[in-house]
Amino acid sequence: MERRNFLLSAAAGGFASSPQAITVRGPLAASALGLTLAHEHLFSNFGEPPEEPGKYDEAALLAAVVPYAKSIRSLGCATIVDGTAAWFGRQPRLLRRISELTGLNILSNTGYYGAAKDQYIPPQAQQESAQQIAARWLDEFRNGIGGTGIRPGFLKLGVDPGPLSPIDRKLITAAAITHRQSGLAIAVHTGESGESAREQLAVLQSEGVSAKAWIWIHANKVTDLAALKAAAEAGAWISLDGLDNETIPRHLELAQQLKAWGRLRQVLLSHDGNSFRAGGKRPMRPYSALFTHFLPMLQNAGFAQEEIRWLTVDNPSTAYSLGNAAIR
Numbered sequence: 001m002e003r004r005n006f007l008l009s010a011a012a013g014g015f016a017s018s019p020q021a022i023t024v025r026g027p028l029a030a031s032a033l034g035l036t037l038a039h040e041h042l043f044s045n046f047g048e049p050p051e052e053p054g055k056y057d058e059a060a061l062l063a064a065v066v067p068y069a070k071s072i073r074s075l076g077c078a079t080i081v082d083g084t085a086a087w088f089g090r091q092p093r094l095l096r097r098i099s100e101l102t103g104l105n106i107l108s109n110t111g112y113y114g115a116a117k118d119q120y121i122p123p124q125a126q127q128e129s130a131q132q133i134a135a136r137w138l139d140e141f142r143n144g145i146g147g148t149g150i151r152p153g154f155l156k157l158g159v160d161p162g163p164l165s166p167i168d169r170k171l172i173t174a175a176a177i178t179h180r181q182s183g184l185a186i187a188v189h190t191g192e193s194g195e196s197a198r199e200q201l202a203v204l205q206s207e208g209v210s211a212k213a214w215i216w217i218h219a220n221k222v223t224d225l226a227a228l229k230a231a232a233e234a235g236a237w238i239s240l241d242g243l244d245n246e247t248i249p250r251h252l253e254l255a256q257q258l259k260a261w262g263r264l265r266q267v268l269l270s271h272d273g274n275s276f277r278a279g280g281k282r283p284m285r286p287y288s289a290l291f292t293h294f295l296p297m298l299q300n301a302g303f304a305q306e307e308i309r310w311l312t313v314d315n316p317s318t319a320y321s322l323g324n325a326a327i328r
């Protein structure tokens with residue numbers, strides 16, 4: 001199904017009038033996502049050898065993650081977008097269990113993580129074409145991940161810094177093909193690399209995919225402000241997702257800069273936190289600073305309630321809607 005057909009079926013399915021997000025417990029009206037952390041990890045095995053699906057001491061994981069996730073829920077969080085990708089710990093069945101136990105909406109993902117020097121890209125992806133890779137991701141979108149019936153809510157990719165390597169370029173092309181047929185948002189670990197951001201947007205454009213479907217993950221690390229401005233002007237989502245007590249001043253500066261450019265409607269906020277790192281072997285990275293420190297700081301800096309609502313509710317709801325590029 002190509003883009004035109006997707007749009008027709010999206011309209012028939014009601015996405016055009018009532019955009020949907022796909023959570024680990026099933027589709028939900030995107031407008032019901034509420035206050036959303038746009039990039040966290042409930043758990044991961046990042047740093048460990050690649051494995052899919054992720055294997056964990058499940059009792060230890062639930063004992064660590066569930067009380068913490070409940071505490072985040074009680075701070076006002078309604079939805080968490082989980083960025084743990086295939087081969088470094090994705091485990092949708094556990095995400096669904098955590099969602100049931102905490103009441104949080106959780107989005108999982110499909111895609112391959114090509115950052116960290118390609119160690120989490122499955123070997124067959126080196127040989128396969130972009131179309132073959134996209135077919136695997138579309139199968140997860142349509143039929144669920146690994147026999148669980150749980151469908152991904154977005155595409156999560158990663159690329160190494162600098163110019164796109166051939167494999168990273170192929171992954172972005174595969175993401176464009178997948179997006180055209182599914183409407184899944186394309187969230188890419190891009191970090192500081194303005195050069196990579198420019199190249200990715202060029203690939204998407206050549207594939208007929210709008211920059212509005214693309215999310216610049218870890219854009220808070222950027223040093224090339226011209227690249228950030230260009231991506232924002234093209235319509236991309238800018239994910240300032242490294243909030244912690246030390247990085248808060250930089251996040252505020254960037255939010256103010258994006259506001260000055262008139263691009264606040266494209267900004268997402270999060271911590272890149274992790275409540276069970278490396279299978280519990282490393283200390284957790286909290287994801288509470290938004291609530292305890294950053295939102296009060298935004299208010300003190302003169303951000304209006306409406307603007308704070310964009311950043312925490314309306315923007316993530318649109319960014320992670322199916323077919324977000326078609327509805328904006």
Ligand SMILES: [Zn+2]
Nearest residue numbers: 040041083272
């Ligand atoms: Zn992350």
